[in-house]
């Protein structure tokens with residue numbers, strides 16, 4: 484039986500880790516993810532888990548230790564944010580290409596510089612091409628649920644990839660919210676008592692991993708990785724269906740909020756979706772046809788499904804809490820627009836960069852974006868590349 | 876001697892056939908990788924002069940001196956890289972060192 488609890492996002496994820504009882508957790512503290520290994524180390528000290536906790540000297544070492552432990556066949560986890568994730572960079576690619584299902588709580592924070600500890604998505608957006616699956620969550624409940632599902636998705640025989648559970652620093656990581664927690668046994672039964680590794684450095688049939696991969700083979704191994712990412716889309720939905728049976732909570736590749744007859748839509752990730760839903764409700768009350776799509780799965784990218792979901796709207800604003808400095812819109816924007824090309828043509832598709840470095844995202848800002856969309860529909864005149872919430 | 880392997884990784888295998896992430900399931904498969912074509916000089920063995928002291932076998936960094944029952948039987952040109960360590964140390968003039976044609 485699920486129980487209702489009041490926890491911060493970090494506590495909820497640390498509790499999920501405790502319930503899973505992984506073989507190894509290797510982590511280095513960095514705001515705002517620090518509490519996850521902090522709470523977890525208490526569970527270790529109290530004997531509530533049998534996990535080997537490795538307090539390393541840097542995030543590069545944290546990910547390296549995770550890779551080693553996962554290569555040995557273990558179920559492995561860590562947590563980090565921003566510059567910590569950046570320091571893991573090299574190893575992120577090695578984890579993914581070695582096909583090691585590691586679960587990482589990525590507590591989103593602005594990547595320096597200028598140095599800033601508050602929330603935006605510049606850290607995980609930068610890691611979007613590292614080969615990791617990326618799940619994004621709006622609140623503590625979703626951070627907790629996604630973390631548990633991440634284990635099962637990553638370890639699936641057709642996937643074998645590492646997974647990031649991304650949620651907003653401070654807003655989700657530190658705010659205390661009500662959520663439903665599963666029983667320990669339910670979580671253990673859901674993810675399975677142990678990871679079943681197809682290959683491992685130790686055991687009856689030890690293998691070698693991470694060999695020098697020269698031109699005759701490297702391309703084929705990358706192609707395998709791409710296939711695993713394609714498979715992940717199906718597996719993510721299968722795992723979500725199983726999770727729904729257990730909890731009643733429904734997860735897809737993205738959430739559609741009041742999209743039925745929407746003419747103007749916003750596409751957004753994480754906690755700001757909550758703010759935007761409030762705006763949708765108030766604009767709907769005024770009779771305006773607005774809707775919202777909250778992307779949950781950014782890697783693999785649900786291109787066809789998103790295009791289908793946006794095929795009936797007149798105008799879409801894709802909101803990015805990160806600037807990719809391409810001078811051609813944020814990272815989510817470029818992918819959404821590209822997904823629509825040839826599938827949902829003739830729409831107004833615009834980019835809004837918002838909330839960088841923890842700048843508050845207000846209902847007024849979101850309302851302005853919807854108003855801009857309606858005026859674009861009416862007049863046919865609009866800017867494609869926009870910033871909202873910055874002093875002009 | 877090539878042992879029985881779980882998988883023989885060859886450059887004509889497709890991405891579907893190769894092991895995930897390049898995992899190597901068998902120990903000692905470096906034997907399959909013919910490094911001999913890197914050679915610009917080659918050692919040539921003169922059977923008559925050879926005393927079978929096997930010091931060439933000791934010094935060869937590529938395990939390319941073939942030995943059976945305590946006697947040298949030849950050179951494994953599939954893997955010999957032609958470094959010349961064996962030829963330089965042979966005290967009996969049993970190993971010549973000549974350019975590859």
Ligand code: SF4
Nearest residue numbers: 925926928929931965
């Ligand atoms: S070192 Fe010279 S003599 Fe000794 S085994 Fe080798 S080839 Fe023969």
Ligand code: SF4
Nearest residue numbers: 935955956958959961
């Ligand atoms: S030339 Fe070098 S590699 Fe070749 S057999 Fe002699 S020592 Fe070994």
